Amino acid sequence: MNTVVSKDGTEIAYDRLGEGPPVVLMGGALNDRATCAPIAELLRHRFTTFNYDRRGRGASGDTEPYSVEREIEDLQCVLEEAGGSACLFANCTGGMLALEAVSRGLPVTRLALYEPPYIVDDSHPRLDDAYVERLDALLAEGRRGDAVEHFLVRAVGFPAEVMGHIRQSPAWAGLEALAPSLPHEAAIAGDNSLPRERVSAVTVPTLVIDGTESPPFQRTAMAELAGILPDADYRSLEGQNHKLDPALVAPLLEEFFA
Template identity: 45%
Template sequence: MDKVTSADGTAIAYDRLGDGPAVVLVCGGSVDRLSNAPLAALLAEKYTVYNYDRRGRGDSGDAEVYEMEREFEDLDAIFAVAGGSAHLYGTSSGAVLALLATAAGRPVNRLALWEPPFILEGTRERPPANTADIYRDFVAKGRRDQAAEYFMAEVVGLPPEFVEMAKASPWWPAQEAIAHTLAYDATVMGDYSVPTETVAAVAVQTQVLTGGASDEWMRLGNEAVVKSLSDGSHRTLPGQQHNVDAAVLAPALKEFFA
């Protein structure tokens, strides 16, 4: 692990693996860089992989007030370490962050997105517009457990029995520890609709990947993203759901980045 300093002085931790063209990995909500570690190890067979902790998670620092632009600057710092530009991969809400950062002009060579969770009107209920405030309120009251539970049950839509099992699991304290970052991802997602004009501003070759066993609303939202891209493609990985198997995903990314 190493650290780089972002523009606002926040320390951003990252792992560097492998040798070859640079690839930067962006994690999604309620996780840190360890969630991408299996993928990083497989991509490192062909690439130099930079797997970093987004601010507020793992070994990275944080700022008192969250602004999405600071996350763009965190990526700038990682790109600088990587040699000035890199391929970029993001998963879930991290895919949306990667998409928005690329649209804002970050030095991305190729962009790969795993299931950005945009919700088209009428396909499923969208989270409330004040979701970020709901998370912040829970955390301010010292109820990180409720913030994590709200994310799983109300935003992701996991069944009650799974949520109860999660709360009794050994990894639940880690969920509570980064519960404050749930508001960050809610800010990134906005109202969960596809920001078509922003997506159209992405000027690099982009591939959106979807699991063949994922819900239809996810597939429809992902296809809508591709329609708004100037140079986009869609690929389905058979049998995969949102929690994708790195051994299945890595070959697809290697092919695209090559």
């Protein structure tokens, strides 16, 4: 593990693997760098990968108050570690952050996104103030598990009746550990609207990826996102959903970044 200090003094942890052109990997909601680690391993034979923990998760710090601008500064520092510019892969809410960062001029040469959770129709509820207030209250009370459940049910759309089973899964403790970062994701997502004007300013070549088994609202948004981006390639992975399958995603990234 390596670290870099962001502009506000927050320490950001990352793993560097491989040799070749630089690629930065960035996770989304309830992700630390373990999420993209298998992709980094699959890319290391051709690229130098910089897989990092966003602030507030894993081995990275979390200086208050949080702001999206500070997360963009974190990414800027990782890009500097990568040599000043790099290709970037971002998953889920990380994709929203990546598009915002690139629209502000961060030196990303090629951008790949896996299902940033935009909503462009009325088929799925958007995040709102009530969601954020409830999330903040649960975390203030130390109820991390309930905060994760609130996110999974209200934001992602998991049926409430399956949560008892999910809470018994081996991954649950790790999700609870990441719960304090959920307000960060809410700040990035806003009400899940697609910022069409800012997206249309992202002129770098961009790969938009979704899964054919993802909810219709997600796929509709990805098709619209790809249509707005000036230089986009849109790929759908047969039989996949919002959960990353490194064995399927890595070959697309290798082809696109090369």
